[in-house]
Amino acid sequence: MLNAIGSGKDLTELDYYDLVSDILENDVVQELKNYRHHISTNRFQHCLNVSYYNYLVCRKLHLDAASAARAGMLHDLYYYDTKTYRKGSHELSHVKNHPDVAVNNAGELFILNSTEEDIITNHMWPLTKGRPRSKEGYVIVIVDKYCAALELIAPKMRMAMAKILRKKSMA
Numbered sequence: 001m002l003n004a005i006g007s008g009k010d011l012t013e014l015d016y017y018d019l020v021s022d023i024l025e026n027d028v029v030q031e032l033k034n035y036r037h038h039i040s041t042n043r044f045q046h047c048l049n050v051s052y053y054n055y056l057v058c059r060k061l062h063l064d065a066a067s068a069a070r071a072g073m074l075h076d077l078y079y080y081d082t083k084t085y086r087k088g089s090h091e092l093s094h095v096k097n098h099p100d101v102a103v104n105n106a107g108e109l110f111i112l113n114s115t116e117e118d119i120i121t122n123h124m125w126p127l128t129k130g131r132p133r134s135k136e137g138y139v140i141v142i143v144d145k146y147c148a149a150l151e152l153i154a155p156k157m158r159m160a161m162a163k164i165l166r167k168k169s170m171a
Contacts, residue, residue: 002017002048004048004049004051004052004053005041005045005147005150005151006049006150007052011048011052016052016069019065019070020051020069020070020073022110023070023073023074023110024048024073026109028109029044029073029074029077029109030044032044032047032077033045041151046147046148047072047073047077048073049151050072050073050075050140050143050144050147051069051070051071052069053146054069054072054119054136054139054140057142057143058136058139061135063135063139064134067115067116067119067136068115068119068136068139070110070116071112071115071116071117071119071120071123071140074102074103074105074110074112075099075102075120075123076098076102077102077105077109077120078102078105098124099120099121099122099123099124099128103120103121106120115134115136115137118132118134118136119140122137123137
């Protein structure tokens with residue numbers, strides 16, 4: 001079952017999946033599963049989380065939900081461990097550099113429209129120079145941080161719930 005954190009839905013059974021299946025099934029994109037992200041997940045799962053919630057918000061706001069979903073899946077498309085990234089060997093910090101790396105990598109694998117490029121390139125605003133040019137670009141700025149927070153909090157919540165349930169079963 002393919003699902004986003006906080007959602008019990010099987011994403012393969014939704015219209016959403018048709019928009020991103022070529023990305024999800026791409027062997028190079030699948031390699032993101034090999035990179036830890038936000039301590040408790042991998043980069044593929046993080047991108048899936050952002051992609052799905054970006055899609056939902058943009059659909060609700062009557063924005064370009066398809067571009068939002070596709071760009072969300074590609075926004076962190078880089079293949080290095082962030083812990084080994086050294087600013088000294090690059091001009092910019094990882095936070096400021098990875099959006100450009102991601103949009104270049106995405107452009108090598110898929111044809112991107114201007115909204116998708118904007119979303120990927122500017123998803124770290126205001127930490128990066130450029131700000132989003134599209135409404136969808138502003139949505140991902142918020143959704144990406146929301147998903148990162150969920151990914152950091154969810155494992156701690158599961159551990160706390162397990163502890164509570166163990167205490168109740170002992171009583």
